[in-house]
Amino acid sequence: MSDSIKIFDTTLRDGTQGEGISLSVEDKLKIAQKLDELGVHYIEGGWPGSNGKDIEFFNRVQELNLKHAKVTAFGSTRRKNTRAEDDVNLNTLVESGVKVATIFGKSWDFHVHEAIQTTLEENLEMIFDSVRFLKNKGLEVIYDGEHFFDGYKNNAEYALQTIRKAEAAGADWIVLCDTNGGSMPEEVTSIVSEVKKHISVPLGIHAHNDCELAVANSLAAVRAGARQVQGTINGYGERCGNVNLCSVIPNLQLKLNYSCVSEAQLESLSSVARYVGEIANISMPMNQPYVGSAAFAHKGGIHVSAILKHASTYEHIIPEKVGNKQRVLVSELAGQSNLVSKAAELGLNFDQQDGRSREIISRIKNLEHEGYQFEGADASLELLMREAAGDSNEPFVLESFKIFVEKSADRPVSSEAFVKVNVKGQTMYTAAEGDGPVNALDNALRKALIPFYPDLLAMHLSDYKVRVLDDKGATASKVRVLIESRNFESEWNTVGVSSNIIEASWFALVDSFRYALIGKSSLENTTSDTRPVGLINH
């Protein structure tokens, strides 16, 4: 039995069936490139027979010259009572130019009757004809038995017949699908073991997460003999999603000693997960196993003091193996050890004895009480700690700002900002327009500061998040704004809280500029680049 497992990624096909996910052809090409670098073996790019956008993808993906992955197109068996040769969907698969076709057919007698409404016998012929047609065209054929486990539980003999037909027609892989995600791991173990007695081509598993068991079910199938795992990055997909490859791959490789990708490829896992999340425009759950920003984040005081002695006391693997890293959170649950460790991480000299760390803990607690949260705003926290450490050389001071927004009927809206700041003893009064009030503020503040600090040209705002804080009985609900900023070398996050979204944005914006000028990044970055600024427009 080989211990090498093939990874079949269907982020671009099944993943896009998830709620809130929509990928352009450009998006798909970018993701395919990353998947290839990660070392997956198959990339399912789409369903050319059902979507024109997917046809364009299959044309353009050939120009990428992927090094490792085989690209595959998805489709179904032929329609009932037709010939495979005449089936538009099957012909589109051939015309898409892929060398691997993935087609699904029905394993569950109930679906044959209810969904496609034909006879059990005709369904067997549909499977056989379709696989043979594609094999005759010279393609590698992966056959997905849809609802295999439900079908097997309802009528084992018929479910087995369907995949025996695919095997007889020459399928290269038989993939057993838990399409509705309702199976338990022990069912998967026993059914895959049973199927292995009847089928000699290699088996695969395609699991969905409706019982929060997709990872367990995929591992169970592999242990019972499956040699291909189909899934998606971050577990995107219909309903509760497909199995999450970002958990399956490290579990197989680091825990169960199977081999999927190289060690270096595995170290890119966290960055691939975040990249795909960015492209799909879906926030990554911070607590996502292995690759989430909180996967190795420690908050409880006891945990923190133990990991400072020895990381493996509360970490099940070395985070760097999946390209992640340890973080220590500062919060009301934390003791001084968190803060001292944070200070060391920042290169600040914080003496636990002199009462300053107590003072700053109490200041952080007060701000958290007002709605601040520093777990996602390291730069604002660093600025606070620098102030507390007496390192407060303010690069500018606000005198006033005004915002004016106007809209008439159907004409475009206009936004203007007026900023008065004192920079190095000089009052700067600037005005600027913007694509929105925050962008206008950003532009006006830049105008005031750049004559003094030209390095700011290299910096731009790259993300902007607004969170409405539940008022929970307080008199006014507050908003928390998080701003992410970047220059070429680094990115940093700042936070502002107010019951006024413009004021909250202003606080976070000011911290972003202050950090660029007096934070850690200013020490690392002294180039004065001229990358265009003002990407963000609110």
Added chain:
Amino acid sequence: MSDSIKIFDTTLRDGTQGEGISLSVEDKLKIAQKLDELGVHYIEGGWPGSNGKDIEFFNRVQELNLKHAKVTAFGSTRRKNTRAEDDVNLNTLVESGVKVATIFGKSWDFHVHEAIQTTLEENLEMIFDSVRFLKNKGLEVIYDGEHFFDGYKNNAEYALQTIRKAEAAGADWIVLCDTNGGSMPEEVTSIVSEVKKHISVPLGIHAHNDCELAVANSLAAVRAGARQVQGTINGYGERCGNVNLCSVIPNLQLKLNYSCVSEAQLESLSSVARYVGEIANISMPMNQPYVGSAAFAHKGGIHVSAILKHASTYEHIIPEKVGNKQRVLVSELAGQSNLVSKAAELGLNFDQQDGRSREIISRIKNLEHEGYQFEGADASLELLMREAAGDSNEPFVLESFKIFVEKSADRPVSSEAFVKVNVKGQTMYTAAEGDGPVNALDNALRKALIPFYPDLLAMHLSDYKVRVLDDKGATASKVRVLIESRNFESEWNTVGVSSNIIEASWFALVDSFRYALIGKSSLENTTSDTRPVGLINH
């Protein structure tokens, strides 16, 4: 072997160790009430020895008169080289007034050496003394063997000794903890089975989700003989979280025929999950198994056409059993069947033949291309469909609006809005202040509309979300604003997209008012209530 499983909820203790979670005493009391209604058997309320807030909780929870759940307080074994009688933490547990104490001790020899830095023998005494002390005070004692699985793998004999000590001292439960979340289900199965041979008090399982296997590990432990599952609502907790009880409970009850809560209690599961998410102020992942809003949402055209024939073709359980429901999504992947089904859900008469449904699909696709998303904005979708159905009796028309925001140095920021609208042929020009620009707009628009539509007094904005859309090479990044509104009978969601946050908010705000006046809710609600309006202030 009994088939009844006790559910131990630690949302209020271990759950609060998750990044971004912070609960006030009020929050904790509200959640405890809901947990009791859900039918959990134990509610771990906090760690009174480490947090003053938790002491207040234990005082006040007694006034709730919980019907079902036992409240338990958490603590650790005594400190090394002291007497249990003198240990402040243990005494605080007794003083907290609970009838059940949960204490954890070290099972892993490595932790005894590295984390608490004492001898293996002293650790055994710490466990024995602490359990006996609490038993002598008349408490039920749940003993948590921290890192039990890692300890067992490293030194099985010692790990077993630690829990034998707890048993000898009279512990009522021995709970095996996979504290770092690194264990595989088959390890859990074999270790729990082995432990069962040596321990006669009932066993429990406490799993973490670092390998995305916490649910599988908890089920494996139960199948191997554990009779208590510790976990949290929505899987909150340190790093990747504790096991998610919202998945464990239905899996045990609907899939494996164990009994945890009553059928009626299980039907409250989705609402409890959402309630706790609201109180914790954490967005529920829409794809969360069983209880997420997408758990039974169908997007692919093939799936939609099949579930319209028979829901169980793509649903593994009846959603109502866990208090959830089926939804059909409208998106570019969808065929006409989605839209026709949506129209039926809304009570609109949509004829698939007359081309109108094609026209509206194309309009929806264009708006989605601009960044609109209707999956979370049913009310805006309904307004579009009503327009397309010729049902467009506009209650008001915008002529212009202006926004003015000003801040001077450290003085509070001021926000004003000026709105000119035409209502029933009359031009209304109003001005209002607000706690933020959107609140000012809301107030000014109300001033203009309420003289004509007094029912609007009953409506208020209840949530406001902003999403920055990745610009992905476009010239200007856009923002999408989602607004949730409520009156006494219902809530509805609307959406607006623009590169200007004020304009995007305006679009969503206008749809919210339009829906209140011409949407489905206006048909249901003709009371003119005087609940105070303007809860939200941006």
